[in-house]
Amino acid sequence: MQERTLKVLEFFKVREQLMGHAASPLGRDKISRLIPSSDFEEVQRLQEETDEAATALRLKGNVPLSGIHDIRAHIKRAEIGGTLSPAELVQIASTISASRQIKRFIENLHEDRTNVPHLLDYTNRIIPLAELEQAIKMAIDESGEVLDTASDALRALRQQLRSNESRVREKLESMIRSSSAQKMLSDAIITIRNDRFVIPVKQEYRGHYGGIIHDQSSSGQTLFIEPQSIVQLNNQVQEIRVKEQLEIERILSELSAKAAEYSAELRVISDVLGELDFIFAKARYSRTIKGSKPTMNNEGRIALYKARHPLIPMDEVVPNDIMLGKEYTTIVITGPNTGGKTVTLKTVGLCTLMAQSGLQIPALDGSELAVFNAVYADIGDEQSIEQSLSTFSSHMVNIVDILNNADYNSFVLFDELGAGTDPQEGAALAISILDEVYKRGARVIATTHYPELKAYGYNREGVMNASVEFDIETLSPTYRLLLGVPGRSNAFEISRRLGLNERVIENAKSQVSEDSSQIDNMISKLESSRRDAEIELAEAHELRKQAEKLHADLQKQLIEFYEQRDTMMEKAAEKAGKLVEKAAEEAEEIIGDLRRMRLEKNAEIKEHELIDARQRLAGAAPKVKKTEKPGAKKAALHAFSPGDEVKVITFDQKGILLEKTSNNEWQVQIGILKMKVAEKDLEYINTPKQKEVKPMAIVRGRDAHVSLELDLRGERYEDALFKVEKYIDDALLAGYPRVSIIHGKGTGALRQGVQEYLRNHRSVKKIRFGDAGEGGTGVTIAEFK
Missing domain, CATH: 3.40.50.300 (P-loop containing nucleotide triphosphate hydrolases)
Incomplete structure (x- = not known):
């Protein structure tokens, strides 16, 4: 691509905006060199990478890319035998830690069945250098200070250093607390000059303490003196500090050599993190501009x-x-x-x-x-x-x-x-x-x-x-x-x-000219016609949305109506059954009394009359018949075929069947509208004589083999719901009272989708999780009406 083209089309400005979404210098370096590719396969791969990152952001909200540093220069210095500073080693450890976190993050996406093959390819190249990371973190804290735990020798030296510094302070504190010190000292404090403990002495008393003058105030009235009595102690402190510094340098040199051993792995980590930061920066930029994958x-x-x-x-x-x-x-x-x-x-x-x-x-x-x-x-x-x-x-x-x-x-x-x-x-x-x-x-x-x-x-x-x-x-x-x-x-x-x-x-x-005038008039009419057409198209889209929403609302209300009516009928039948049961018990007592009376008093009551009375009482118990859904009886009696004239129960409208779109849905022409309607919502009217179309519907009987359970583990979300829909239809045709759907536990997304579908299904009476012996929350039991 020509640089002038990139400039006039303002591609560089887009690149600057993209730069603000990078999380590390490595990502910003990649972005600064970004130019369009003319290789078709490469462009497709780049788009797929960005789309995977956008999916990860949409699902997780954020990506762990903090703590990444540009360690390429540090690796090179370590390779040639240089000693890295504590800050440089901390950056290496931080980058290793970041690589471990992003690797785990993307592996979790894969385990959650999120399709991110390109991101996985990147993280599979990362070798977690846990040993090097731990060695650095044990020796150096996040602020770059070498810790006492870096080595036993360093711990011992620092203990000696603290002990000697404490003796120096005690000696100086005894001096500044004396009665004569109040007039000879500018302030009763202990301070440090040139890494040695000193006290502030007034100019006129400079000879009283002896020792070494290390500094003086800007006015010259105060001298910072190391008294003669603590010179030896300060010398001992300095000797220990020199040994401490030598030990620190030895530790840093050892850690630098260890980093050099893993230079190849560290370069791979640096490259991969740069690529991932670059990819996720593109995804974050896409979210900012509400972009989409072309x-x-x-x-x-x-x-x-x-x-x-x-x-x-x-x-x-x-x-x-x-x-x-x-x-x-x-x-x-x-x-x-x-x-x-x-x-x-x-x-x-x-x-x-x-x-x-x-x-x-x-x-x-x-x-x-x-x-x-x-x-x-x-x-x-x-x-x-x-x-x-x-x-x-x-x-x-x-x-x-x-x-x-x-x-x-x-x-x-x-x-x-x-x-x-x-x-x-x-x-x-x-x-x-x-x-x-x-x-x-x-x-x-x-x-x-x-x-x-x-x-x-x-x-x-x-x-x-x-x-x-x-x-x-x-x-x-x-x-x-x-x-x-x-x-x-x-x-x-x-x-x-x-x-x-x-x-x-x-x-x-x-x-x-007349030609120009005619052209302008023609253009004006074209513009007017186009504008009117666009307005009508927008209105048609809006009406269609409203019709679809109304259709869905009516179907939902109809289902709720049937469910409420069935529930009320069941409650009424249950109540009536209890009353009849109670009456039957009382009648049994009466019959028992009559039988005793007959035996005792030889009353003329025949046994078959008692049996008939009991049967009449038993027959008095109400038998509730479940509400038959609209069109269900008709559908069972007639195998629908394209061209049949039907009645759509929900809308109370006549229509013509066009084609079957799924196991339980037909596309119906109602006037100028075409819509999908459940077969249970259709009532057969007749088949026009001019159409001799043989019914093609295949009805599975009760003897058809349908398993009592459906295993969805390992299925994609959309495929799983399609299988559930088909399985429920087959189970209903087979006459099963209940079925088990195994969806596993996982993230819960598949379980929620399956249960939502079952709740909205007309033929499902209720759903529940399986018992402990049935699979627990990994299984949903559906009972049919």
């Missing part, structure tokens, strides 16, 4: 949906749909100044460069971009009349270079093509240049003021006219791109709204 191709196709310029604030930028490379390979954008033509040009070019750098783009999901060998841009903002010659010359130098290099796998952006010279000659040059680049098969987007280029798209196959919209009412651009509609002059309308005399405007119109 589908990449090497066939020159561009399809951007609601694309935004990433450097314009989101509350100000106007998103646009931009298509190129399928039905047409060239777009010519016309329209007024400050209308957004250049921004549109830069948006497409910058999104292309970002995508080829592995960055996600500020556009909706499903957008598509191509990988080009080169992107060329001739974009300049010079519009001064005084500089017209230099502006034209500058443009032509760039255009000549583009024409010398562009080929079928190039993307070319021309801003104000042919500007800066005579309009007639400029328009002719613009057409000729576009023809040349078009013949080479390059993808081209050009902006222009020339009206001659409005007809360019109509005269050549593979060229599309476009324009930026201008609101005559507000006299301002809307920055919306209109594909298929060439721009038109708004000079007359603007002049009229600004108060120019109507007579002058009419006179001006008479100077315009």
Whole structure:
């Protein structure tokens, strides 16, 4: 990619923004060298890496990338025998610790069945150097101080040092507490000069203590003296300090040599952490701009949906749909100044460069971009009349270079093509240049003021006219791109709204050729028609959303109604059953009494009469029949087939079956609407005579083999729910009263999804976790109605 192209399309500004999302110098170094790639496979890999990082951020919220340092220079010094400082060794230990944390983080993602193969490839290269990390942390703390635990010799030396310093302090404290010290000392304190303990003595008493003068105050009235009596003690302290420093240097040298032994592993850790920081910086930047992963191709196709310029604030930028490379390979954008033509040009070019750098783009999901060998841009903002010659010359130098290099796998952006010279000659040059680049098969987007280029798209196959919209009412651009509609002059309308005399405007119109006038009128009608169509399309989308929501709400309410009615019927039956049971007990007592009376008094009561009475009492107990769901009886009696006329119970509307979309759903045509309807919600009416379609439905009977349990362990979330849906249908057809669904414990996501589906299923009476012997919370038991 040409550096000038990267500059004019503002790729370097995007790189600067990306730099702010890096967590370490290693990541920032990678970003500083980021340029777009023209290798299709490499671009695909970069996009997949960024998408994996974005998925990790979405699931976990944050990534452990703190504590990473650039240790490459430290490794090199250690390799040549140099002794590293405590701070440098701490940075090595911190980087090893960071590598261990990020390795574990990504392995946990994999264990949670998150698909991150590229990130795993990186972390698999990391060898955790736990021994080196522990050795450094045992010897040096986070602030860079060598600890007593670094060696037994250092611990002993520091104990001696503390003991001797304590003796020196005791000696000096006895001096400053004496009665004579109050008048001879400037202050009753012990201080340190040149690493030796001293006391502040007034100038006139300098000879009283003897010893060595190490310093004096700025006024010269106070001398910092090491009394003669503690010189020997201070000497002993200094000797121990020298030994301590030698031991520290020995420890640092030993740790440096140990780091040199693992120099190859440390380099790998440094490289991998730099790559991971770079990848996660791209993911964090994508979250900032609300980016998405584009589908990449090497066939020159561009399809951007609601694309935004990433450097314009989101509350100000106007998103646009931009298509190129399928039905047409060239777009010519016309329209007024400050209308957004250049921004549109830069948006497409910058999104292309970002995508080829592995960055996600500020556009909706499903957008598509191509990988080009080169992107060329001739974009300049010079519009001064005084500089017209230099502006034209500058443009032509760039255009000549583009024409010398562009080929079928190039993307070319021309801003104000042919500007800066005579309009007639400029328009002719613009057409000729576009023809040349078009013949080479390059993808081209050009902006222009020339009206001659409005007809360019109509005269050549593979060229599309476009324009930026201008609101005559507000006299301002809307920055919306209109594909298929060439721009038109708004000079007359603007002049009229600004108060120019109507007579002058009419006179001006008479100077315009009839062809130009007709073209402007045609463009005006196209703009109006497009605007009306977009409004109607938006209204249709809104109505469809409302209809879908209403359908879902009605189905949910209907299910709740049936469930509540069944519950109430069960409660009523239970209550009635208890009453009848009580009455039966009382009747049994009465019959018993009658039997005793017959035996005792020879009453004329026959045994078969007693049996009949008991049977009548038993038959009095209520038997509750579960509510039959709408359409269930009809569906069981008739095997639906495409073309059948049915009634949709929920909406009380007639419709025609089009096709079966799943085991228990059909696509139904209701008037002008098509919708998916559960088979249980359908009631068969008839089959039109002209359609002789044999039923294709296959009903599984009770003898069909269906397992009493479904094992979902190891399944992906979407595949698992599909299997549950099919399994429940099969179990219902097999007549099972209950089934077991094994989903395991894991993160709980699959368990929650399965139970949510079962709760909303019409035929499921209740659900519960399995008992201890049934699998506990790793199993859900579903009981059917």
